[in-house]
Amino acid sequence: MNQDALTSVLESDGEERYDFFLRQVGEEREIWILVNAENRFLKIVSEDGDVEYLPVWPSEAFAAEYGKGSDDLTPKRIPLPDFFRKWVPGLTKDGLDVGVLPGVDETLWITEPEELKRDLQDELASF
Template sequence: MTDDQLQSVLELNGEERYDYFLSQVIEDREIWILVNTDNRFLKIVSEDSDIEYVPVWPTADFAAQYGVGSDDLSPKSISLPDFFRKWVPGLSKDGLEVGVFPGLDDTLWITEPEELKRDLQEDLSNF
């Protein structure tokens, strides 16, 4: 993906990025997170509403772009079956939300893990 293509997708609003995320994940069957050198995933605590969430991206390129400037963050792939089987229950148990595809604006689609799973499964059934 070229820098211009990356930029144009990152400029979409939160809802458009969510839709892009769903379609890309359905096509590639993987979700991307950022991990540090200890293989711990990036978790963000929002200052205004005490929400803790794990940001996720549709491709390694977008995750890497978000991690630019941080020396110890790198993209890591999670297969869709692993996300459904392991991550959704684990995130739910830990009370973590999912921040779907952070972009350049200040909007972010934050959802419960089970809701994201339902949306992905619904799109998979239409694929």
């Protein structure tokens, strides 16, 4: 994906980015996160501490773009079956939501892991 296409998606609103994410993950069958040097995933906590979430991206390019400027964050691929089998139960147990494809406008589609799983399964059924 070239920089113009990447920027175009990142400038769209949260709902459009969520739909794009579902389509891309449906096609590629993988989710991308950012991890640090200790292989710990990036978790974002809202300023008031009310919301904690794992940001996710549909491709390495989007994750890398978000991690730009950080020395120790690198994209990590999670195959979709692993996300369903390991990550969704783990995130649910830890009370973490999922922040789908953060954009440039600071808006974000935040969802529960099980809801994202259902939406992805619905998307997969259309293939």
